[in-house]
Every structure is written in structure tokens, then in C-alpha cells.
Amino acid sequence: MIRHIFTLMWNRRRANGLLVLEIFLAYVVLFAVGTIGSSLWENYRQPLGFRFDNVWQVNFLPGTQPKAEALGTLQQVLARLRATPGVLGVAVTASNTPFSFNDSRTAIDFADRPGGPKRPINNINSYAVGPELRDVMGLEVTKGRWFDQRDAVAGSHPPLVIDEQMQRAMFPTGESALGKLLTLNKDKQWRIIGVVRAYRTDGELKEPLPAIFGPIAPADTLFLPQSLLVRVAPGSGAALEKRLADDIRRIGPGWTSTIRTLDEMHSSQLKQVITRPLLLSVMSIFLLLNVALGLFGVLWLAISARRAELGVRRALGAPAGAIARLIVGETLALTTFGLVLGLLVAVQFPLLGALGERTSVYLTAIALAAGALYLLATICALYPSRLAAGIRPAVALREE
Amino acid sequence: MQPQPTTAPAPPAATATPPVIQLTGIEKVYQTSTIETVALSNVNLSINRGEFVSVMGPSGCGKSTLLSLMGLLDEPSGGTIAIDGRPVGSYSDKELAGLRNHKIGFVFQSYHLINDLSVRDNVELPLLYRPGIGGSERRRRALAALDKVGLTARTGHFPAQLSGGQRQRVAIARALVGEPEIILADEPTGNLDSVMGEEIMDLLLGLNRAQGTTLVMVTHDEQQALKTGRLVRFFDGRQVA
Ligand SMILES: Nc1ncnc2c1ncn2[C@@H]1O[C@H](COP(=O)(O)OP(=O)(O)OP(=O)(O)O)[C@@H](O)[C@H]1O
Numbered sequence: 001m002i003r004h005i006f007t008l009m010w011n012r013r014r015a016n017g018l019l020v021l022e023i024f025l026a027y028v029v030l031f032a033v034g035t036i037g038s039s040l041w042e043n044y045r046q047p048l049g050f051r052f053d054n055v056w057q058v059n060f061l062p063g064t065q066p067k068a069e070a071l072g073t074l075q076q077v078l079a080r081l082r083a084t085p086g087v088l089g090v091a092v093t094a095s096n097t098p099f100s101f102n103d104s105r106t107a108i109d110f111a112d113r114p115g116g117p118k119r120p121i122n123n124i125n126s127y128a129v130g131p132e133l134r135d136v137m138g139l140e141v142t143k144g145r146w147f148d149q150r151d152a153v154a155g156s157h158p159p160l161v162i163d164e165q166m167q168r169a170m171f172p173t174g175e176s177a178l179g180k181l182l183t184l185n186k187d188k189q190w191r192i193i194g195v196v197r198a199y200r201t202d203g204e205l206k207e208p209l210p211a212i213f214g215p216i217a218p219a220d221t222l223f224l225p226q227s228l229l230v231r232v233a234p235g236s237g238a239a240l241e242k243r244l245a246d247d248i249r250r251i252g253p254g255w256t257s258t259i260r261t262l263d264e265m266h267s268s269q270l271k272q273v274i275t276r277p278l279l280l281s282v283m284s285i286f287l288l289l290n291v292a293l294g295l296f297g298v299l300w301l302a303i304s305a306r307r308a309e310l311g312v313r314r315a316l317g318a319p320a321g322a323i324a325r326l327i328v329g330e331t332l333a334l335t336t337f338g339l340v341l342g343l344l345v346a347v348q349f350p351l352l353g354a355l356g357e358r359t360s361v362y363l364t365a366i367a368l369a370a371g372a373l374y375l376l377a378t379i380c381a382l383y384p385s386r387l388a389a390g391i392r393p394a395v396a397l398r399e400e
Numbered sequence: 401m402q403p404q405p406t407t408a409p410a411p412p413a414a415t416a417t418p419p420v421i422q423l424t425g426i427e428k429v430y431q432t433s434t435i436e437t438v439a440l441s442n443v444n445l446s447i448n449r450g451e452f453v454s455v456m457g458p459s460g461c462g463k464s465t466l467l468s469l470m471g472l473l474d475e476p477s478g479g480t481i482a483i484d485g486r487p488v489g490s491y492s493d494k495e496l497a498g499l500r501n502h503k504i505g506f507v508f509q510s511y512h513l514i515n516d517l518s519v520r521d522n523v524e525l526p527l528l529y530r531p532g533i534g535g536s537e538r539r540r541r542a543l544a545a546l547d548k549v550g551l552t553a554r555t556g557h558f559p560a561q562l563s564g565g566q567r568q569r570v571a572i573a574r575a576l577v578g579e580p581e582i583i584l585a586d587e588p589t590g591n592l593d594s595v596m597g598e599e600i601m602d603l604l605l606g607l608n609r610a611q612g613t614t615l616v617m618v619t620h621d622e623q624q625a626l627k628t629g630r631l632v633r634f635f636d637g638r639q640v641a
Pocket residue numbers: 398430431432437438439457458459460461462463464465466509
């Protein structure tokens with residue numbers, strides 16, 4: 001029967017060409033949707049690395065106050081906030097806080113480091129943070145240690161914490177990064193003292209990037225952080241928010257501040273990130289619907305054009321089931337042809353490393369799209385095949 | 401030439417073996433939106449095992465309709481059809497398909513070959529719906545059947561590349577290939593020259609004689625009809641002889 005199907009397909013190759021083209025296009029659409037979907041899913045599955053419930057982001061502007069003075073004022077503000085009932089912890093940080101759409105990226109060229117990977121690591125998220133960040137955000141230290149008092153008395157190399165993604169990027173073979181020196185900005189060398197699970201401030205749907213953390217010491221006089229992350233007691237609300245804002249205004253002459261919960265920042269960031277893929281998905285659903293209708297229509301048309309043939313088959317003793325299987329079998333065989341063409345296109349993406357997407361994402365999309373294509377083809381063939389099976393042998397006597 | 405010795409002796413209807421095909425009180429009415437055509441009216445006809453029956457009558461008298469009912473291709477508007485004594489109304493679709501496939505070989509008046517299949521694949525078709533016959537066996541039998549109708553040189557051709565007479569022979573080969581007990585042939589020599597027609601007629605007579613195949617053949621040729629065991633005449637949907 002399978003050979004019969006292929007014979008028939010080959011003999012009808014011209015009529016089938018259109019169908020194969022349609023199926024090929026359907027596969028390409030499915031592959032595109034699958035890539036977006038599996039990319040988002042792949043990102044979503046990775047650990048976020050921090051807890052953002054009951055954390056507030058406080059951004060402040062020191063107004064016209066000179067930087068040297070502002071640094072002192074900041075210490076007062078910090079002391080004040082930490083002493084406020086309902087505040088469980090306060091960490092200073094550069095402005096690339098979670099879900100803020102701010103980022104600070106750096107790249108490291110490892111070409112000079114013997115034994116390391118030869119290619120540079122691009123797009124590293126770089127965070128300048130106070131030592132309190134671990135407790136405020138609930139970061140999980142998986143190796144080595146987080147910043148502490150020891151760093152204040154350390155010798156020549158300032159400490160650096162990296163995340164696991166960075167560890168993997170630096171040492172794909174699994175060698176520990178602990179104690180290694182890292183040259184940043186071509187001049188200063190940093191010693192890696194610890195590894196945290198992750199700190200994905202870009203949100204759960206963005207591709208996880210490697211991260212490095214440099215400490216903001218209380219005595220730092222070079223850098224004036226303008227963001228605070230504040231962990232508050234559960235249930236804290238507007239009253240505490242007003243009190244913090246009032247305190248900042250009172251202590252800092254001319255200081256202004258904005259306070260937002262990370263919860264709220266998270267939802268607005270999520271909305272923004274998901275909009276484009278969502279729109280694309282809706283568009284592709286319509287596109288697929290179109291393709292499905294086309295497939296269905298072409299199959300249906302093919303059945304009506306083949307009524308006489310199918311009637312003859314019935315007259316020669318084909319049971320209704322065999323006719324249905326013939327139609328479904330032919331459709332699936334044609335689907336396989338269209339799929340092979342589609343695969344030829346799809347595999348180019350991981351092979352050429354196009355669009356910078358991960359290979360695993362492409363492979364998942366290729367498999368998902370193939371499954372979906374067969375499902376689509378089967379669904380589209382089901383009704384026409386039932387129609388075909390219902391053709392009575394007497395039809396053979398009339399048609400022609 | 402005497403027709404009698406060429407056919408196997410038909411057992412009388414009263415014996416224990418029932419007729420292979422029995423039509424009782426058959427009516428066939430074709431209903432179209434504008435008119436109603438009575439194609440067959442109160443037809444009672446028994447075909448016994450091993451018989452060779454020819455059917456004659458003017459155009460439009462219902463011969464093809466009769467054959468399609470015997471071949472289980474269509475259902476009568478009234479009356480019953482029994483195969484081997486069992487009314488076909490009691491058969492399931494699958495059983496009917498099995499009967500059409502194993503028991504009956506049908507030669508259509510207008511051939512009804514499948515244009516997208518080669519001559520050989522067309523002839524193989526009935527065997528395709530028989531479980532347990534492999535591809536090479538199908539091919540062997542198809543080539544043997546084509547050999548019987550003298551078409552071995554055309555097996556890779558497509559129906560569109562054949563003459564009317566060649567198509568008719570392919571249709572005959574397709575009816576023979578499954579070695580059915582019954583062959584129903586609707587003007588099987590209608591498009592053949594007299595020599596070829598004679599050969600096909602001899603082939604059918606040979607099957608009837610050597611293998612006891614039951615044959616019902618529609619023909620317009622009195623000479624051919626005389627060679628068969630029994631002649632049934634129709635006029636305007638009724639059996640007249
Ligand atoms: N599908 C159909 N729908 C309507 N009327 C039909 C149909 N098939 C046959 N008829 C009518 O039934 C009658 C008998 O037709 P049938 O084909 O059995 O005649 P026939 O004896 O085989 O004729 P011929 O010798 O020309 O082949 C004719 O009047 C024909 O018009």
C-alpha cells in the first residue's frame with residue numbers, strides 16, 4: 001500500500017506540487033513561531049536567581065548637591081532607612097535594578113588568557129552593588145562567598161562575584177573560576193571570590209546573560225549610586241512608602257525620590273516584553289489558519305476531482321477504511337515532502353548560527369513544528385478522507 | 401458451432417446449491433430532480449454456478465443497470481439480491497467490499513481505468529485490496545493477466561496513451577487478475593475488431609469451461625450470444641426472454 005501511495009504521488013506530481021508548496025510554507029511559519037515560543041520557554045525555565053516580593057526600588061536625585069557632599073548624605077539616608085520599622089534591609093546599587101530596562105553591559109576578551117576560551121564573552125551584565133544586596137534580593141551563593149568585611153582589607157585585587165552563566169562561559173570545561181583573576185577594561189584585575197546562581201534583572205523572558213558583580217564599599221568616594229533596593233516587611237504599604245520619601249527629602253537638601261515596588265515593575269516589564277511575541281503569535285495563528293484552510297480546500301478539491309477514481313477502487317473491492325487510509329496516507333506522504341523542504345531551510349539557522357539564537361532552541365522548534373505540521377495535515381485530511389470513504393461504488397458508473 | 405458443449409452443465413435451480421446470483425422482484429428507479437427513470441422493473445433472474453449468460457437488448461433497456469446490481473455496485477430500489485443464497489442486505493460494507501474483491505470481476509462498459517496509474521498498476525489494483533499478496537506476486541499476476549489479453553508490450557503505458565480497444569483489454573485483464581468466481585462484463589468486446597473480439601470471447605469461454613467461472617456478459621452481438629449457455633433479453637427494463 002505504501003508503495004502504491006508513492007507510485008500514485010509520483011504519477012500525480014504536477015497536481016501535488018501546489019500542495020507540497022503549501023505544506024512547505026506552513027512548516028516555515030510553524031518553525032518561526034516555534035523558535036519564538038521555545039526561545040521564550042527556554043528563557044523562562046532558567047532560574048531568575050532572586051526574589052522580588054516585598055522589595056521596593058528607591059531612585060533618588062541629589063539635586064544640585066555636589067557629589068562629595070551627596071556621598072555623605074547618602075550614608076545618613078541609608079542609616080535612617082535601615083532604622084525605620086518595617087524596613088528589613090537596604091542595598092545600594094547602580095541603576096540596573098531588576099525589571100528597570102536599565103542595563104550596563106561589558107565584554108571580556110580572553111584571547112590573552114592561556115587555557116581559557118579563545119573567543120571573547122560579549123554581553124555581560126555588570127552590576128555595582130552594595131554587600132547587602134544578597135540578603136535584600138535573596139541571592140543564592142553556590143560557590144565561594146559573597147562580599148564581606150574581608151574585602152575592605154584585601155590587597156591589590158578588588159573582589160568580584162560572578163554568576164553561574166559567567167562561570168560556564170569562562171570555563172566550558174567546568175574548571176572552577178574561584179580565585180581566578182579577571183581583567184576588566186584592559187587595566188584593572190579583579191579576583192573572583194564567589195559564584196551566585198543568577199541575577200536576571202532583564203526578567204524571566206529575556207535570554208539569560210552572564211553577570212558579574214563588583215562591590216560598592218560604604219567608603220567608596222568615586223561612585224554615587226542613585227538606586228536603593230529595600231526589602232520591607234510583608235504587608236507594608238503607602239504609609240511606609242510616604243515615610244521613606246519624607247525622610248529622604250528631609251535628610252537630603254533638594255533630594256527627590258521615586259519609589260516603586262518590584263512587583264509592579266515586574267508586571268509592566270512583562271507586558272512590554274511579551275507584546276511583540278504575542279502579536280506575532282496572533283498573526284501566525286491567522287497565517288496558519290489560512291494555510292490549514294488552503295490545505296483543507298486543496299484536499300477537498302482533490303477528492304471531488306477523484307470521485308470517479310475512488311468509486312472505481314470501491315467497485316474493485318476497496319473497503320471504506322482503505323479509501324480513508326489512502327487519502328490520509330497520501331496527505332501524510334506529501335506532508336513529509338513539504339517537511340523535508342522546510343527542514344532544509346530550518347536547519348540553516350542553527351548551522352549558520354543566524355540571529356544569535358541558541359541551537360537547542362532551534363532544534364526544539366524544528367521538532368515542535370514537524371509535530372504540529374503532521375497534526376495539522378492529519379486534521380485537514382480527516383474530513384476529506386471521510387468524504388472519500390463515503391463515495392459509493394455506483395459513482396464509478398456515472399462519473400466521467 | 402454448438403454452444404451447449406462449451407458450457408459446464410448448469411445444475412437445476414431446485415438442487416441444494418443455491419444460485420450464485422439470484423435477483424428477486426428487482427426494481428431500479430433513477431431519481432433526478434426533474435425526471436424519474438424506471439431502469440428495471442420486476443426482474444427475477446437466477447444465475448447458477450458455472451453458467452455463461454449473455455444479456456441483450458436495445459440501448460437504454462437497463463442492461464448496465466442490471467450488471468451493476470449483480471456486481472453489488474449499486475442498490476436496487478426494490479426486491480432482493482442474494483449471493484450464494486444469502487441476501488446482500490445483511491452484509492456489512494466490509495463484507496460487500498470483500499465480495500466485490502474476491503468473488504466478482506467487473507468489466508465496465510466505459511473501462512474506468514485510473515488515469516494516474518500505469519497499465520500494470522491498474523491491473524494490480526484488485527489485488528492491492530487483498531491482504532497477504534506481496535508486491536512481486538501482484539506484479540506477476542498482473543503481467544499474466546495482461547498476457548492473456550495480449551497486452552504485454554504496454555504494461556508501463558498510461559491509459560491516456562492507449563487506444564479504446566487496448567483500454568478495454570486492460571479493463572478485462574483487471575477483471576481477470578483476481579481469478580474471481582463470477583465475471584460480469586458489460587460489452588467487453590464492444591470496442592474491439594472482430595479478430596480481437598473473437599480472441600476475448602474465446603478467453604471468456606475458456607475461463608468458463610476450464611475453471612468453471614460464472615459469466616454474465618452484456619453484448620449486442622448475436623453471434624457471440626449464441627456461443628453462451630443462455631441468452632436473456634431485456635426490453636425497456638423488463639426481461640422479455
Ligand atoms: N445514474 C443514472 N441516473 C439517471 N438515469 C440513469 C442512470 N443510469 C442509467 N439511467 C437510465 O436508466 C436506463 C437504463 O440505463 P442503462 O445504462 O442500464 O442502459 P443500457 O441497457 O446499459 O444501455 P446501453 O446499451 O446504451 O449501454 C436509461 O434510460 C438511462 O437513462
